[in-house]
Amino acid sequence: MYAALDIGGTKIAGALVDERGAVVHRAELPTPARESARRMARTVDAVIDALSATAAWSAARAVGIASAGPVDTVSGTVSPVNIPAWRDFPLVDSVSAHPELSFGPEPILLGDAVAMAAAEHWIGAAQGADNALCMVVSTGVGGGFVLGGRLHPGTSGNAGHIGHISVGIDGPPCPCGARGCVEGYASGTAIARYAVETGWSPMPGMQPSAAAVAASARQGDERALAAYDRSARALAAAIAGCAALLEIEVAVIGGGVAQAGDTLFGPLRRHLRSFAALGFMRGLEVRPAALGGDAGLIGAAAAARRHHEEIGVPGSPAVPRSRT
Incomplete structure (x- = not known):
């Protein structure tokens, strides 16, 4: 034990x-x-x-x-x-x-995101991959790497902080002090905020949230779909950047936003084909996380x-x- x-x-x-x-x-x-x-x-x-x-x-x-x-x-x-x-x-x-x-x-x-990577590599969606990025997309955005078949937490334990990679050099300011961070586009908070700013409102009985935006997107609401497309594009840019630097084979996405299913993964895979354009990156797979709320403990x-x-x-x- x-x-x-x-x-x-x-x-x-x-x-x-x-x-x-x-x-x-x-x-x-x-x-x-x-x-x-x-x-x-x-x-x-x-x-x-x-x-x-x-x-x-x-x-x-x-x-x-x-x-x-x-x-x-x-x-x-x-x-x-x-x-x-x-x-x-x-x-x-x-x-x-x-x-x-x-x-x-x-x-x-x-x-916690590094632990998620450890768990998914041990018995989850990254099992068998020598080089993987595992991400938590929720209220914030975090991640962890497996490189050469081993967990790579970095010197201080913070390697994989993908939520604070800038994907927009003139993008909105982030609380971390930088601009255009992935978290400002792709987190659940960012999805709900952008949807509201563009005129979306939740269905009756629901509060503004990423889950509520996803529910509207499944009903064909164009503003809700646009909010998830924006999130997916930012994630795809960051994942492709990691693949260009580290030749990752698999990107595993978990967290509350990933519960949107194809509402997120459909545009994410489409945008990734555009960003991951070099030959050695074209085999990169995106998979939903397998372990849910147990990932931190298992990791x-x-x-x-x-x-x-x-x-x-x-x-x-x-x-x-x-x-x-």
Whole structure:
């Protein structure tokens, strides 16, 4: 078993994941995102408490943590944009201090989109690909790379921040400080905003959102279709840029916006044919993610499993970790 934590702005989830990538036990609590750093840490501890109370806990060999970012995997700290109390919070040290986590190597930290890439490469839509980009397109846009058959988190753990590639040098300003970022065109927030600005309104009983825009698009609403086409074009430009630099074979798209199905993937594949024009890029595939809401947990477990195998003997009993 491998213990996994997935920390986001809405929920803190934990799981025990087996050698096949199956979630065996799960625990979850709402994220107290507007409360103190200490309250946040206690909630993480409570999720670990719930997992450690199960019989399968004794089989746990390592721990992985997926967190909303930015993250710093060198220092083991996180500064999630949507959790104001955590700025340079020492999450790895905090989790390591839990009395039930005195086994195995130190917990391994990943950004949530990098964890998604680890999961999809292990048992999901990128399985078998040596070079892949996996993206989360939701309220924001994030990503992670697999290169040469291995996860590539980068020096600080933030490689794959595709949402902040500029696809419009004179585009709208982004909160990150740049202009024309993919996130400003392709996120769920951006889709809904653009649709409203062009005169779209949701169907009765629905609030403005990417899902509501998708519902209108399926009914043939031209403004809704245009909003998704704009999103797809920005994604295609960014994916093609990554393919030109890194020769990725597969781009996997997950997150809430991907739930629009062909409303997103149809124009995305069409635009990608235009942007990925060089011969070595023409075989690039775009696939929907396979693992849904479990991707963060499975990816954290995948990273913990890989780390455990690299520094220890696979399948060996847990080795107590020194507290000195």
